[in-house]
Amino acid sequence: MAGEVTDPRAKLALAAGGATAAGATLAAGKIASKKKSSAARRESIRKETPAQRSRALKNIASRDRAFADAQKSNANKMKQMRAASAAANKAVVEAAEKAEKRIAELRKIRDADISTRQKLTKNAHIKNQRNIIKGKAPKTLLQIAKSVGLRSIPAVGAFISAFSSTSAGKGSDRGLPSRNYKFTPKD
Numbered sequence: 617m618a619g620e621v622t623d624p625r626a627k628l629a630l631a632a633g634g635a636t637a638a639g640a641t642l643a644a645g646k647i648a649s650k651k652k653s654s655a656a657r658r659e660s661i662r663k664e665t666p667a668q669r670s671r672a673l674k675n676i677a678s679r680d681r682a683f684a685d686a687q688k689s690n691a692n693k694m695k696q697m698r699a700a701s702a703a704a705n706k707a708v709v710e711a712a713e714k715a716e717k718r719i720a721e722l723r724k725i726r727d728a729d730i731s732t733r734q735k736l737t738k739n740a741h742i743k744n745q746r747n748i749i750k751g752k753a754p755k756t757l758l759q760i761a762k763s764v765g766l767r768s769i770p771a772v773g774a775f776i777s778a779f780s781s782t783s784a785g786k787g788s789d790r791g792l793p794s795r796n797y798k799f800t801p802k803d
Contacts, residue, residue: 708751715748718772725779734779736764741772 664672722742727735740760748754761769770778 712749712751715745718776719745719749721776721780722772725776730779733766734775736766737769737775740764740769741775745772 661669719742722738722745725738727738730738740763744755744760755763757769757771761767769775
C-alpha cells in the first residue's frame with residue numbers, strides 16, 4: 617500500500633505518540649535522508665587519498681588551535697580587566713579614606729576662629745571631600761572657588777595646615793643647636 621509505513625522507527629513513533637500516518641511518513645523520510653547523508657560521508661572518506669585526509673586533519677587541528685588561542689586570549693583579557701578593576705577600586709577606597717581624614721581635620725577648625733571668606737572655603741572643601749567619598753570626580757580649585765563666589769582658594773592641605781595647631785615634628789630644629797648644648801666661649 618502507498619500509505620503504509622515500512623520503517624520500524626517510524627512505526628514505533630506512530631504507535632507511541634499517536635502521530636498521523638502522514639507525519640510518520642515524513643519522519644521516516646527524514647530518518648532515511650540522515651542515513652543517506654551519513655552513508656555518503658562514509659563513502660567520501662573511504663575514497664579520500666591519504667594526502668587529502670591528512671590535509672583535512674591538519675585543517676581541523678589548526679582550527680582547534682585557533683579556537684584554543686582565542687579562548688586563552690579572552691581569558692587573559694578578562695584577567696587584565698579584573699586586575700584593572702581591582703586596582704581602580706583600591707584607588708577609590710584609598711581616596712575615600714584620605715578624604716575622610718581631611719574632613720575630620722577641616723571640622724577641627726572652629727568657625728569662630730576664621731573669617732567669612734575662610735568659612736566659605738572650609739565648607740566648599742568639606743563638600744568636595746564628601747563628593748570624593750561618594751566616588752565622584754573631585755572639583756578643581758578654580759571650580760570650587762567659582763561655586764562659592766571667590767576668585768581663588770587655597771588647596772585643602774594648605775588650608776588645613778594654615779589653621780591646624782599641630783606642632784612641628786622632631787626634625788624641625790635641624791641645624792640648630794640642641795637644647796642641652798651649652799655654649800661656652802673660648803677665651
